[in-house]
Amino acid sequence: MASYLHPETMTDALGAIGAGTRILAGGTDLYPATQNATLAGDVMDLMALPNLRGIMQTDQGLRIGACTTWTEIARAALPPALTALQQAALQVGGVQIQNAGTIGGNLCNASPAADGVPPLLAVDAVVELVSATGVRVLSLQDFLLGPRKTARLPDEIMTAIVIPNTALEGHSTFIKLGARAYLVISIAMVAARITARDGKITGAALAVGACSATALRIRRVEGALVGQSLENAAATINAADVAAALSPMDDLRATAAYRTHAAAELLRRAVTETCKALA
DSSP: OOOOOOOHHHHHHHHHHOOEEEESSSSSHHHHHOSSSSOOEEEETTTOOOSOOOOEEEESSEEETTOOOOOHHHSSSSGGGHHHHHHHHHSSSHHHHHHOOOOOHHHHHHHHHHHHHHHHHTTTOEEEOOOOTTTEEEEHHHHHTTTTTTTTTTTTEEEEEEGGGGGOSEEEEEHHHHHHSSSSSSSSEEEEEEEETTTTEEEEEEEESSSSSSOOHHHHHHHHTTTOOOTTTTGGGGGGHHHHOOOOOOOOOOHHHHHHHHHHHHHHHHHHHHHHHHH
């Protein structure tokens, strides 16, 4: 018989989790995806677990609890390197979704159009997974394996996202393209984080979502930006280099060709906005 589990300690949660357990951390993806009146199988609600919610600075970097809501992220005092994440937080559905939805749930749902992923890729985020046998840490890029598929094992719970101190430098921007401004799944989205000194770019991290099976860093374009002036950086972004990194798909929202064109243009706009903030 299916059961609803609401553990109050991590020990209880790890002791009860099984291969068929569905993990609930806000439910804004899980509930809409079900075709039935109730969720099938055992459901474990993580929202009462201590230490899975909130943002804190540690020796390893900035730690964001997996059950931290989008509203909490949007309202937090975060460094400019995480401006893109806060901009994305304000575009995850409507206010009700932002109040309930969590960053960990967004990542574990593993949608190619997950708003939280490009800003986190741009800051080299890693995810922390806990099981009864210990803690496992993976880069976000390695955690996301494909649409609705992650590297989380059946006995693991995502507990946090950690952003290394080295990636908390610079400024960032998130831009999302959809059929309308809000309450929409992206056709394409990008995040750009840039560091600069004396008017020249010293580092760049660019990520594109909704244009491949998982969001991706655009490494060749990042390398081309280093050394460019803040004023002219966006003009150096080569659409062919962006296209070569992506595997865009045709669907009801857009063609692959349109997505490729949009990704390059959105990157130029994000880089322009970020460079303005740094100038």
